Amino acid sequence: MYVCLCTGVTDGQIREAIYEGCCSYRDVRQATGVASQCGKCACLAKQVVRETLTELQNSQAAIPYPVEFNVA
Numbered sequence: 001m002y003v004c005l006c007t008g009v010t011d012g013q014i015r016e017a018i019y020e021g022c023c024s025y026r027d028v029r030q031a032t033g034v035a036s037q038c039g040k041c042a043c044l045a046k047q048v049v050r051e052t053l054t055e056l057q058n059s060q061a062a063i064p065y066p067v068e069f070n071v072a
């Protein structure tokens with residue numbers, strides 16, 4: 001889905017930018033150019049960033065701690 005019609009940035013591109021290391025709306029904006037023209041998409045772009053960061057945080061919390069092996 002297009003988030004920013006001015007620059008043609010999609011929600012997938014925003015997610016990809018976060019997976020590649022962006023960790024804030026500001027980072028995503030610099031990396032993708034989203035909301036850099038009229039700014040009407042800023043709210044939706046922030047929402048996608050927030051959702052993606054939350055998903056990432058939750059999925060990382062679900063990763064089990066490394067198992068320690070005891071050799072008897």
Ligand code: FES
Pocket residue numbers: 003004005006007034035036037038039040041042
């Ligand atoms: S719709 Fe994103 S800057 Fe205009």
